[in-house]
Amino acid sequence: MRLVIVGGVAAGTKAASRARRVDPEMEITVYQEEPEPSISECGLPYLLSGVVGKREELVARTPERFAEQEIEVLVRHRVERIDPRKKVLSVRDLATGEAFEDSYDRLIVATGARAVLPPIPGADLDGVFKLRFLTDSDGVRRYMEERSPKRAVVVGGGYIGLEVAENLCRIGMEVSLVEGEDRVALAYGAEVSERVENHLRENGVRAYIGTKVEEFVGEGRIRGVRFGDADLETDLVIVGVGISPCVDLAEEAGAEIGPTGAIRVDTRMKTSLPDVWAAGDCVETTNLVSGRPVWVPLGDTANQMGRVAGTNAASPAEHHALEFPGVLGTGIFKVFGLGVGKTGLSEREAEVAGFEAVSAEVEVYDRAAYYPGAEKVFLKLIADKASGRLLGAESAGSGADKLTDICATALWGKLSYTDLVDIDLAYSPPYGPVLSPVIQAATILSGKFERANQSVKASE
């Protein structure tokens, strides 16, 4: 039995390791286009500032380490075609340029996602970068060493853009951030966006919000960015406006693509092609709150999907039983000292999904007010007016990671706001206020629901 995996970052390598565990005899080959496998892509922004000191730290496992597990990892190899009837692959060795064929009994597609470069004139100038692969950060770092840029423009106010802005500030650069929409961190509500924007400015980032970049200006090398009325001089641009799933290979082989534009898989991570699974940033899954297909390209999810795909692809046919149920849309990022997390649906997303949402917010200390070091944290809970079911939560500030994870677990358990009023969380003065912000916000929600019910009764 031969298992081939296309793509060797999070989902692909996890799938390989799991498959090896399930079947110690299977032949396993991973093809990886980039020169290293098993990259921690989430760490790339921190490599720019030296918060992460060496690029090697972001290579979780080398091909040699995989070889110890009898997993063959071939880097700088691009799979160019899949023939699902013959179960044959066309592969190109990027080092030599040579093409060859390989065959599989089972195949896992883990082709990931690529950074989107918007069609802005001058995007090909020297000094304009995206940041998706370790090779991208190599490029930025080389450019920094050679050109010693003093000023940077970050395009995009999503989490990548925000993390990059922080890390460029850390090394003393003068950083501007340009966001085309009317606020940063669009996956969140406006209260969180405002906190992030204030925090950026407090930390010295010039934020240009609601302004679309019209042109990257320069002759050969970047010299400035033009937008609206402004013409901003800069020595470096990093574009983080989004990524898109790499589906060409699977699509050309006939695999079904879902409504999000990513590869459609069932809960067993099976594509529509026989003996072909897919996992990671190239597939879509289900948002368990809205019940709708979503594309959520994140490292932790890719890992979990890879586990399921690898297990199932290595199991006897009658045992393809492990399932990946879907996601909540949980995420978190840090920008300077501010942690910002969310789970489930924002109010806007809830509306789009057909819910009428009720929300409550608190901004309270992260520990007993008398315990030293107390800092504020913001939490918003969003619930379904009809059923009371929790739909989502957003948090910003100290301990946002904890509050996000509590709410994610509550969503996972399909809890309602009433469940969160009495929930038994851990209290001690160094770790929280006597009633968790989750309990406080749920109690406020509870009051809103009561009043809504009373006014319904009164009008009956």
Add this chain to the structure above:
Amino acid sequence: MRLVIVGGVAAGTKAASRARRVDPEMEITVYQEEPEPSISECGLPYLLSGVVGKREELVARTPERFAEQEIEVLVRHRVERIDPRKKVLSVRDLATGEAFEDSYDRLIVATGARAVLPPIPGADLDGVFKLRFLTDSDGVRRYMEERSPKRAVVVGGGYIGLEVAENLCRIGMEVSLVEGEDRVALAYGAEVSERVENHLRENGVRAYIGTKVEEFVGEGRIRGVRFGDADLETDLVIVGVGISPCVDLAEEAGAEIGPTGAIRVDTRMKTSLPDVWAAGDCVETTNLVSGRPVWVPLGDTANQMGRVAGTNAASPAEHHALEFPGVLGTGIFKVFGLGVGKTGLSEREAEVAGFEAVSAEVEVYDRAAYYPGAEKVFLKLIADKASGRLLGAESAGSGADKLTDICATALWGKLSYTDLVDIDLAYSPPYGPVLSPVIQAATILSGKFERANQSVKASE
């Protein structure tokens, strides 16, 4: 309508505030034996070291503040008798010594718990303290100022004893901790106890474990502690061996006492007496994992119970509808740099409750290994072998508060270990490893369950 509340710490004052919200017209009087109401008792250990600088910081609200809400708080007043047929109370003003009668339409008993002083000879010596009320910490601090003790013995290795040991170390005292059982932090499994003991020793506390104090030695004032072979010289003793519920008043009035020795209430916090509710450290509740009555005297739970009792006692009879479902047994403490939390049942408690438990442990970094400042955290998950349902979790180390709360929420939602394998928690390098320790431990549990099922199948 007149509501009287006996006891003005967490449950009593919360009940008063809630009752005022529900019924703006009600007469509300709170009797409180100690000189201040609304004390944050959990902060007392930190007052000893000056981590909390002023005693006033631990008084959440003064009687004057309550008066603004038209809640009468009478401090230094002891309720000595309840006549539930006549709805009359006998009250003593401790300042003047005078007794008087009061009456109520509705009554909430929130008499709390008292510290247990074990029957050890010499427990009445000057310099031997317990630490339950603000007045106790006043006594310790006065003694410290007058006598400048250099050496301290803390009796008891529960969370109070551990917190006190830390805080006495902080001010440069030579601290010994004596625990009669064979390990500290008995509510936890042995792995956690060992970590706490090591951490105590690393921070300079001499820990005498499995050693019962036989005598406090001294003439008038404490001079030493005798146990086993040792005779330890000391200038100060703080005893933290436990607390017991204050039930005499309610019991003498005829209220039913539960099997734990605390006042029995229903889920509406109603006692067996007409128009009498009870809440806080004086009542028992249900452990929602074991389904059994438990007595869990904690500040956050007292607050939540007070909310329910206050709402119900102030509502028209047909609306006594708010319920307090019970607890999980969630708790957390900090000792020096180590956070230690648990929720649900320990393995021992699971066994006592009739479960066959399966457990899995991880000790991993609290963030991406490459992100600066990564520290280890221990997590143990305990599940029911028969159903897979999560029964409990214990954590020690950095982020133990987050992991404990994730698991508490999972228990609250009655999740099983399988639910935690795929759960969508928040990942970013500064906030966790790519797969949360909860997911990692659940995955190990999953493997144990699989192997157990395979061996069952093989033997069939």
